[in-house]
Amino acid sequence: MTPTLHRRLASLVCAVLLPLGHATPVTPTPLVEDVPFITTPDHVAVAMLEMGGVGAKDHVIDLGSGDGRIVITAAKRFGASGVGVEIVPELVAQSREHARRAGVEARTRFEVQDLFATELAPATVVTMYLLPEVNLALRPRLLALAPGTRIVSHDWDLGDWLPDRTLTLAVPQKTIGLEKTSRLHLWTVPAKVDGLWCAAGGASLRIEQRYQALQATLDDGPERRSYSGRIDGTTLHLLGSGGLAWIASATDEQLRTAPAAGSSAAPTWRRSTGAECP
Numbered sequence: 001m002t003p004t005l006h007r008r009l010a011s012l013v014c015a016v017l018l019p020l021g022h023a024t025p026v027t028p029t030p031l032v033e034d035v036p037f038i039t040t041p042d043h044v045a046v047a048m049l050e051m052g053g054v055g056a057k058d059h060v061i062d063l064g065s066g067d068g069r070i071v072i073t074a075a076k077r078f079g080a081s082g083v084g085v086e087i088v089p090e091l092v093a094q095s096r097e098h099a100r101r102a103g104v105e106a107r108t109r110f111e112v113q114d115l116f117a118t119e120l121a122p123a124t125v126v127t128m129y130l131l132p133e134v135n136l137a138l139r140p141r142l143l144a145l146a147p148g149t150r151i152v153s154h155d156w157d158l159g160d161w162l163p164d165r166t167l168t169l170a171v172p173q174k175t176i177g178l179e180k181t182s183r184l185h186l187w188t189v190p191a192k193v194d195g196l197w198c199a200a201g202g203a204s205l206r207i208e209q210r211y212q213a214l215q216a217t218l219d220d221g222p223e224r225r226s227y228s229g230r231i232d233g234t235t236l237h238l239l240g241s242g243g244l245a246w247i248a249s250a251t252d253e254q255l256r257t258a259p260a261a262g263s264s265a266a267p268t269w270r271r272s273t274g275a276e277c278p
């Protein structure tokens with residue numbers, strides 16, 4: 001998809017949200033005609049940041065940052081640093097002024113920038129209030145972020161990348177629509193553990209991964225066992241017929257099982273580049 005098409009998609013964000021009753025136009029400033037601005041209500045912004053577990057060590061990037069309130073709240077209330085990217089220059093100027101008044105200038109930055117051209121890697125938390133199509137266009141880049149990075153989206157999901165958690169909040173100020181609610185979705189970027197892992201004694205663990213969901217098969221001599229489970233950031237939980245069988249932490253090259261894990265789990269597994277374990 002070209003950047004221009006991305007921009008056109010993104011510019012529809014608020015046009016779609018308006019009929020859903022989220023509109024809270026807070027500025028009389030003339031805006032770029034096809035990029036109207038809609039805010040996340042303050043209590044919803046706080047809930048998004050709480051849901052993302054935002055704290056003083058976090059760096060929040062808000063994609064399409066509007067008047068800057070999510071990044072400013074992240075800094076003022078949660079002690080985080082943050083960056084807001086927004087294509088409407090007047091909104092960026094407003095955001096900078098709001099940050100100055102809130103006393104969080106030093107920990108926040110606002111840039112006039114296309115969200116599709118934004119470097120996302122520094123984020124520990126990404127927030128967004130965009131459109132379903134825009135979320136989907138962003139999904140490969142979100143999925144490629146460091147394992148453990150949290151993503152919080154207001155109202156729209158990420159298609160078949162199912163959220164870890166969804167929260168529905170009352171938003172009484174919604175003026176249109178039958179349901180006066182906002183839905184918030186949280187994802188934690190999973191480590192990529194799909195493939196074959198080998199233990200020192202010759203055992204193999206073959207993992208099939210779909211986003212956070214895992215299926216695994218252990219082959220250890222005559223023993224063959226199947227597990228299903230999940231990965232939360234870098235932590236795997238694999239369940240066997242008797243319940244929780246494995247807990248392991250993942251890096252790109254290694255799985256390390258927790259001491260409490262089942263006795264059949266070797267302590268360390270290395271990623272195999274071949275089709276079989278040696």
Ligand SMILES: C[S@@+](CC[C@H](N)C(=O)[O-])C[C@H]1O[C@@H](n2cnc3c(N)ncnc32)[C@H](O)[C@@H]1O
Pocket residue numbers: 006007010011013014017035036037038039040041062063064065066067068069070085086087088091113114115116128129130154
């Ligand atoms: C629904 S508003 C959300 C504002 C803010 N994040 C909030 O939740 O209060 C979406 C914002 O995205 C901005 N936007 C739309 N397309 C964009 C793009 N391609 N790059 C950066 N910002 C964009 C719009 O100008 C608008 O301010």
